[in-house]
Structure formats: C-alpha cells, structure tokens
Amino acid sequence: MLVGCKDSYEGPAIPEVPVNEQINVTSLQYPELRRDGGYVYLNAGYKGILLVRQTASLYTAFERACPYDPTSACGQVKVDQSNLFIVDECCGSQFNFQGNVTSGPAVYSLKQYRTSLSGNLLYISN
Template sequence: MKKMLMISAVLMTTLLLGSCGKENDMDQIPYVYVNFVIYPNTIDFIPVGSYVYSSGGYKGLIIYRQLSDDFRVYERACPHDPLVENARVYVETSGIIATDSVCGSRFLLTDGSPIEGPATIGLKQYRTRYDGFSLQVMN
C-alpha cells in the first residue's frame, strides 16, 4: 500500500511539473507597472459599450466601458504571441470583439475570453477602481 501511494505521488508530481515547460514561460507577457487615473465622463470620455486605446502596459491598453460603472482594461499583447514585435490586439468595428493582428485570435471584450484562433487563454486584464468620476487602472 505504501509503495502504491509513493508511485501515485511521484506520478502526480511528474504530471504537474511536466506541464510547466519552457514553451509556456516564453509566451508570458512581460510585467510592466501600471497605475494611472482617467476621467471617463469628461476629459477622457468613453461612452457605455465603447472603448479607447491607451498607452501603458506592455503593448498598450484597451479600456472598455461595459456599463456606466463597469470598466474592463486589457493588455493589447495577445497571450498567444506576446513577444512578436508588431503583434497587437485591435478592436473590430463591432466594438465588442478584439483581434490579434498576427495570429488572428479573437477575444470578447466583455470578459477577455478567447473565442477563435490559437489563443487558449484570455487577454491579460488590469484591475480598476471607479468612484463615479475617476477610473484608476492598476496591476
């Protein structure tokens, strides 16, 4: 029985560690400090159901206003190919889907989830704090 438990433990460890290969590490989006404030009702106007591009992050940001008090901020680097120099995520004319310019992965702006293409994880999302007047974006 002890031998069976030991074999099971070794097998589980091998499976868990084996899934964390260098290939996944290479595709990670580099960390860039983000902490700024915008004013989505006045100076930096963003209508409900719309978006703006902003500087910051690794390759820029998409600030999407889902509801009057609900904002989503996404990194413009695609999680599938973040290190490709000219690859950026752009919002389609629909205003609700974003597409990577190189791999063609498509993402819903409501939650950042992938809906098409080789990307298997969603867009990197930044934290927000909204007080009805100013929107703070941070990581």
C-alpha cells in the same frame, strides 16, 4: 467604489510593467466611454491598454499584447471594425469584450488589469 479585476492571470509570460493610471471617464478626451460598449486605447501597460465600458459603473482594462505570442512585434489586439470582438490581426486570434478567447490560435484570455471607479475617476493598476 466598484472594482473589476481577475485575481490571477494564467497565461504566457507577458512582460510585467508597472501600471498606475487615472482617467476621468467623463472627460471630453474620452467621448467613447459615455456609452456601454465604448472603448479607448491607452498608452500604458506593455503594449498598451484597451479600456472598455461594460456599464456606467463597470470598466474593464485589458493588456493589448496578444497572449498567443506577447513578445511578437505585431502581436497587439484591437477592436475589430465591426465593434463585435477584439482581434489580433497578426495571428488571427479573436476575443470577446470580457477578454475570453473565441477563436484561436490563442488559448489564453487577455491579461486584465484592476479597475476601480470613484466618482468620475477610474483607476487602472496591476
């Protein structure tokens, strides 16, 4: 079993909601997760989860609420059309696929959820 997570999150107060998701990464529902750099959006977390396949054995799950202003109605990150970075079109902040800020006004990284892979099943939790 492999785990990818951050021990603590230092950033703005993103409302805490329970996250306990399980997906089959080989499911026909998620064809994007069959290649490194592929991603999907999940309806979980506070404003959604962006799940990224880093490698066949490592997945990262980010909260979609932008850390610049997480309670803003439009503060939600998504993958840019170029597929090179993650952006919040509301405030203009940009992040890399490790969740780190590459361009502000955000100064905090994206909130990351725990992931663990067991066979084809990926578990996402907080």
